[in-house]
Amino acid sequence: MRHYVRLFLILLVLQLPARAISIAEVRKSLVHITTTAQEPNYRVPWNPGASETGSGAGFIIDGNRILTNAHVVSNARFISVERENDPNHYIAKVRYIGHDCDLAVLEVADAKFFEGTVALSFTNQIPQIESSVSVYGYPIGGDRLSVTTGVVSRIAFHVFAHSGADSHLTIQTSAAINPGNSGGPVLQDGKVIGVAFQGFSGDVAQNVGYMIPVPVVQRFLKDIEDGHYDRYMDLCIATFPLLNPAQRKSLGLPDDAKGVLVGSVVTGGACDGVLKVGDVLLTIDGHPIQSDGYVELDGERMEMPEVVERKFKGDSVAFHILREKQPLDVTAKFEQAWPFQIQASEYDVQPRYILFGGLLFQPISRDFLQASQIDNLRVRFIYNYFIADEFYKEHPEVIVLSGVLPDPVNTYVGGFRGAIVEEINGVKIKTLNDMAAAFAKPAEQYVIKMIGEGRPIVMERAGVEAARERIKTRYNVPNEQNLSE
Amino acid sequence: MIPRLFLCALLSVSLAGSGTAFANENAEKKHATPDSSAPAIHKPISVVRVNVTSQPYDFLRPWSKRPPFQRRAVGAVLPGSRVLTTAEQVADATYLELEKPDSGEKCPATVEVVDYDCNLAIVKPSEPDFLKPFKPLTLAEPGVGDDLAIWQLESNGTLLNTRALLTTVEVGPYPIGDSAFLLYRLTTSLQPRDSSFTSPVVKNGALAGMLLRFDSRSQTADAVSAPVIRHFLKAADAKTGYIGFPRVGMGRAALRDPQLRRYAGLTNGTGGVYVTEVEPDGAADKAGIRPGDVLLAIGTNAVDRDGNYIDPHYGKVSMSHLIACEHYDGEKVPFKVMRQGKEITCEVTLAHPDPSQSIIEPYTIDKAPRYYILGGVVFQELSRQFLKEWGSEWTRKAPERFLYYDAYQKELFKGDPRQRIVILSNVLPSPCTVGYEELNCLVVTKVNGVTLKSLADLEGALAKPIEGFHHIQVQGTPGEIVLDAAEVSATEPALIRNYNLPAMKRL
Numbered sequence: 001m002r003h004y005v006r007l008f009l010i011l012l013v014l015q016l017p018a019r020a021i022s023i024a025e026v027r028k029s030l031v032h033i034t035t036t037a038q039e040p041n042y043r044v045p046w047n048p049g050a051s052e053t054g055s056g057a058g059f060i061i062d063g064n065r066i067l068t069n070a071h072v073v074s075n076a077r078f079i080s081v082e083r084e085n086d087p088n089h090y091i092a093k094v095r096y097i098g099h100d101c102d103l104a105v106l107e108v109a110d111a112k113f114f115e116g117t118v119a120l121s122f123t124n125q126i127p128q129i130e131s132s133v134s135v136y137g138y139p140i141g142g143d144r145l146s147v148t149t150g151v152v153s154r155i156a157f158h159v160f161a162h163s164g165a166d167s168h169l170t171i172q173t174s175a176a177i178n179p180g181n182s183g184g185p186v187l188q189d190g191k192v193i194g195v196a197f198q199g200f201s202g203d204v205a206q207n208v209g210y211m212i213p214v215p216v217v218q219r220f221l222k223d224i225e226d227g228h229y230d231r232y233m234d235l236c237i238a239t240f241p242l243l244n245p246a247q248r249k250s251l252g253l254p255d256d257a258k259g260v261l262v263g264s265v266v267t268g269g270a271c272d273g274v275l276k277v278g279d280v281l282l283t284i285d286g287h288p289i290q291s292d293g294y295v296e297l298d299g300e301r302m303e304m305p306e307v308v309e310r311k312f313k314g315d316s317v318a319f320h321i322l323r324e325k326q327p328l329d330v331t332a333k334f335e336q337a338w339p340f341q342i343q344a345s346e347y348d349v350q351p352r353y354i355l356f357g358g359l360l361f362q363p364i365s366r367d368f369l370q371a372s373q374i375d376n377l378r379v380r381f382i383y384n385y386f387i388a389d390e391f392y393k394e395h396p397e398v399i400v401l402s403g404v405l406p407d408p409v410n411t412y413v414g415g416f417r418g419a420i421v422e423e424i425n426g427v428k429i430k431t432l433n434d435m436a437a438a439f440a441k442p443a444e445q446y447v448i449k450m451i452g453e454g455r456p457i458v459m460e461r462a463g464v465e466a467a468r469e470r471i472k473t474r475y476n477v478p479n480e481q482n483l484s485e
Numbered sequence: 486m487i488p489r490l491f492l493c494a495l496l497s498v499s500l501a502g503s504g505t506a507f508a509n510e511n512a513e514k515k516h517a518t519p520d521s522s523a524p525a526i527h528k529p530i531s532v533v534r535v536n537v538t539s540q541p542y543d544f545l546r547p548w549s550k551r552p553p554f555q556r557r558a559v560g561a562v563l564p565g566s567r568v569l570t571t572a573e574q575v576a577d578a579t580y581l582e583l584e585k586p587d588s589g590e591k592c593p594a595t596v597e598v599v600d601y602d603c604n605l606a607i608v609k610p611s612e613p614d615f616l617k618p619f620k621p622l623t624l625a626e627p628g629v630g631d632d633l634a635i636w637q638l639e640s641n642g643t644l645l646n647t648r649a650l651l652t653t654v655e656v657g658p659y660p661i662g663d664s665a666f667l668l669y670r671l672t673t674s675l676q677p678r679d680s681s682f683t684s685p686v687v688k689n690g691a692l693a694g695m696l697l698r699f700d701s702r703s704q705t706a707d708a709v710s711a712p713v714i715r716h717f718l719k720a721a722d723a724k725t726g727y728i729g730f731p732r733v734g735m736g737r738a739a740l741r742d743p744q745l746r747r748y749a750g751l752t753n754g755t756g757g758v759y760v761t762e763v764e765p766d767g768a769a770d771k772a773g774i775r776p777g778d779v780l781l782a783i784g785t786n787a788v789d790r791d792g793n794y795i796d797p798h799y800g801k802v803s804m805s806h807l808i809a810c811e812h813y814d815g816e817k818v819p820f821k822v823m824r825q826g827k828e829i830t831c832e833v834t835l836a837h838p839d840p841s842q843s844i845i846e847p848y849t850i851d852k853a854p855r856y857y858i859l860g861g862v863v864f865q866e867l868s869r870q871f872l873k874e875w876g877s878e879w880t881r882k883a884p885e886r887f888l889y890y891d892a893y894q895k896e897l898f899k900g901d902p903r904q905r906i907v908i909l910s911n912v913l914p915s916p917c918t919v920g921y922e923e924l925n926c927l928v929v930t931k932v933n934g935v936t937l938k939s940l941a942d943l944e945g946a947l948a949k950p951i952e953g954f955h956h957i958q959v960q961g962t963p964g965e966i967v968l969d970a971a972e973v974s975a976t977e978p979a980l981i982r983n984y985n986l987p988a989m990k991r992l
Contacts (some may be wrong), residue, residue, distance in 0.1 A: 001505065003524030156513070183985070238961075238962040239962075240962055240964070241920055242920070243919055243920030244918070244919050244920040244921060244966070244967065245919065245969075246967050246969035246972060247920070247956060247966060247967040249967075249969070250952070250953075250954040250956070250967040251967075261963055261964065261965075263961070263962025263963040264961055264962045264964065265966045276965040277965075278964060278965060281759045368663075376886060377885075377889055378891050378893065379895075380885065380887070380893075381885055381886070381888075381889040384885060385885075385886070388961060410738075411742075412743070412744075412745070413742065413744030428874050432965070445744070445747075445748060447748065452760040452893060452896055453761070454736050454738065454759075454760070454761020455738035455745065455759050455761045455774050456745075456747045456748070457745075458742070458744040458747075458748040460747075464711050
């Protein structure tokens with residue numbers, strides 16, 4: 001983001017020239033993390049999933065904690081950590097994990113691990129563009145510590161690939177960041193300026209690596225201070241720049257290049273009931289909002305949502321607005337993080353499903369759609385417009401018939417793969433739990449209606465019960481459902 | 486479409502005039518025996534070239550047309566000085582001519598009747614005697630296993646006679662629109678010729694079908710079947726003017742599943758299909774057929790559990806063929822249905838639903854798209870033709886909301902008062918549209934407080950600006966945009982000049 005760049009062009013004058021930190025000091029903080037992870041298989045949701053071993057980096061921060069990336073330790077079943085100059089392997093556990101910011105804090109029970117270690121400290125500044133940085137970690141190419149250097153190339157918002165649905169501030173660097181670097185510190189003048197976390201494969205781009213900058217890291221560490229990670233807060237609105245003179249005039253705005261239009265307000269979001277479509281946002285927490293959606297923050301121009309990036313659960317945000325030409329002050333409170341997360345990758349959970357008479361029902365989610373390759377237009381649209389068109393109101397979970405395990409009880413149920421469940425025996429199905437309840441209710445037959453399909457699926461109870469053990473044995477299904485979230 | 490690709494590639498070499506025709510007394514006899522091993526040198530006495538210049542509209546810039554292009558096809562000469570070709574061939578035609586294969590003599594022509602659903606068109610020469618020397622083709626009705634011939638033309642005007650085995654007769658999708666009709670599936674090793682793959686299929690010298698697609702990899706071709714041609718020609722001769730193929734307006738599902746059969750109240754028998762949906766105001770709806778009914782018979786034809794009936798000529802065929810081709814618009818047909826265990830008869834008056842009455846038109850051919858430019862903001866009506874502007878992968882690349890609306894329009898817009906979906910398709914930047922330049926493909930809900938049932942309502946709504954401003958409400962962000970009514974009028978001449986617009990609207 002340009003604003004950060006400008007900010008630190010000014011600060012450069014005050015900074016001392018780059019000072020190399022002794023490698024011996026860094027070694028006292030670096031951690032090599034080896035993880036055995038089990039990634040669930042959304043196509044066979046009852047299977048525990050194949051286990052894979054991966055490795056990444058981490059570093060010791062104050063309070064005898066190890067900071068690393070969430071993706072290094074996601075779905076982990078076993079984590080071992082090693083220090084430089086200590087041959088022992090220590091068992092570590094995830095204490096906090098933030099999948100939306102790709103950060104995690106690990107703990108090691110054995111106090112010996114921390115003997116002689118030094119906690120790295122963070123810079124309280126965003127580094128200047130073109131300044132040199134060093135990346136420490138354990139990337140491919142060998143087993144021992146690797147250091148690469150480069151410069152700060154760019155500072156901007158970028159999608160975090162781990163969840164696939166979140167964007168935060170990142171720092172791009174020309175220092176090589178390769179698989180295994182993840183979670184390692186990026187240092188400048190002996191202080192951590194970021195956590196290496198993602199990059200492009202060599203056939204896409206060269207010398208483009210990304211680190212999570214200190215503001216994002218600090219926000220994570222502050223969020224977990226109360227013992228719980230509450231995730232990022234979101235206004236859940238869309239705004240539109242107010243650049244058009246006629247539109248400004250009709251809204252009663254002077255020609256002062258201030259104010260943005262509220263274009264949509266997500267029902268159930270933080271601003272639901274606080275803001276309305278058509279409101280003009282004039283200030284946010286006292287910062288005047290320019291008509292292109294930027295605010296002045298710490299003396300720099302930043303996109304308005306940056307104000308919210310710094311908020312925590314329970315915080316509020318105050319707007320001065322114009323509603324039907326009348327000035328008004330409103331406050332939105334962040335009660336909770338946005339709950340409907342089907343567009344974000346899931347970790348550390350087993351896929352939810354119900355198997356009934358060989359019919360497999362699963363809620364759609366990013367991971368599910370990637371695995372199942374269900375690609376009908378209706379599912380695609382509902383997934384992509386889940387929030388914009390507020391499908392979550394009727395279907396907090398969108399449950400599809402994802403597959404059929406062939407058995408005499410379901411011989412003629414074909415052609416419904418990818419269809420969305422609407423109701424069972426006349427009861428609307430909003431969640432997988434609703435569905436479990438509908439199937440648990442005694443009935444002669446279960447009439448399953450799918451959206452847009454005129455012909456219901458009819459499953460007779462007697463047949464389903466007779467098939468239960470047969471299907472479980474034949475297809476090696478230990479449990480007919482997983483409802484745990 | 487594969488045939489078109491071939492066509493385009495070949496047009497550049499197809500300019501050579503035809504040479505002298507070979508006189509062959511046995512030409513007709515040879516047509517009759519396509520399996521004969523004699524060299525295929527025939528005098529084409531029943532086919533002509535149909536040369537068409539087409540110029541479709543550009544739906545992203547609805548005020549202009551795309552560059553014109555030429556297509557050649559082989560048409561079948563019919564009694565009454567008429568030529569049968571495919572509707573695709575004459576779509577958006579700006580100029581048509583018929584050309585005699587042997588002499589190369591040409592004559593301007595016009596489209597007499599065209600039906601894009603069944604993909605057939607009748608073309609008439611402007612000179613009544615132009616087709617006099619030709620021997621009109623009569624209709625044949627081939628059967629599965631028959632050895633047919635496909636008639637193409639060599640560049641010198643001689644007939645290229647390719648064998649084609651009729652392997653399958655079934656109801657399948659036709660290229661334009663949403664309709665499915667009886668198709669002939671042929672196995673043939675057709676050669677590309679300048680006349681493209683739009684050619685007659687013949688059996689013993691009589692017209693059996695019109696080729697509509699050819700896949701060179703699998704060496705298979707699909708043809709419009711004889712019953713479809715027969716129905717089309719009969720309807721074309723109707724005194725009332727041409728009315729397309731009737732439909733019943735219901736969806737159905739197979740009733741193979743014993744659990745579903747019991748649920749539907751069927752205790753015995755093996756036939757009947759499950760009625761899944763009934764289109765509002767369609768023929769079935771008006772006759773009182775309801776979703777959940779089981780259709781047992783149409784007239785005297787029993788319907789089996791897959792929705793097939795036994796056709797006397799073709800055997801087991803989908804019932805949609807029976808409705809579409811064996812009946813005509815306005816005919817009354819008794820439908821025997823089972824409802825809650827009781828058999829009842831519903832008298833269905835079959836009707837041809839006009840595709841242009843759909844809220845999102847399946848095709849917009851031979852007519853100019855409607856549009857309105859307001860100070861640079863372009864309004865249009867959502868149509869599938871608009872979505873097809875995204876190219877061959879339009880079903881993935883066009884705006885997803887519009888694709889969803891199009892695909893599920895019957896379900897999504899049931900009872901919707903709108904006749905069309907008015908969209909803000911794009912913005913031609915002007916002083917009026919500062920800040921709106923990036924807006925595109927939004928659904929317009931209201932203008933100046935007036936709900937738009939179609940683009941025709943726009944002018945009325947714009948006649949009443951609110952305090953000098955036009956308020957345009959759209960679905961989703963930004964919710965509403967505003968234009969200064971006086972500024973819009975003042976900007977018009979500059980817009981016309983800058984963007985070279987022939988007109989600011991077409992309603």
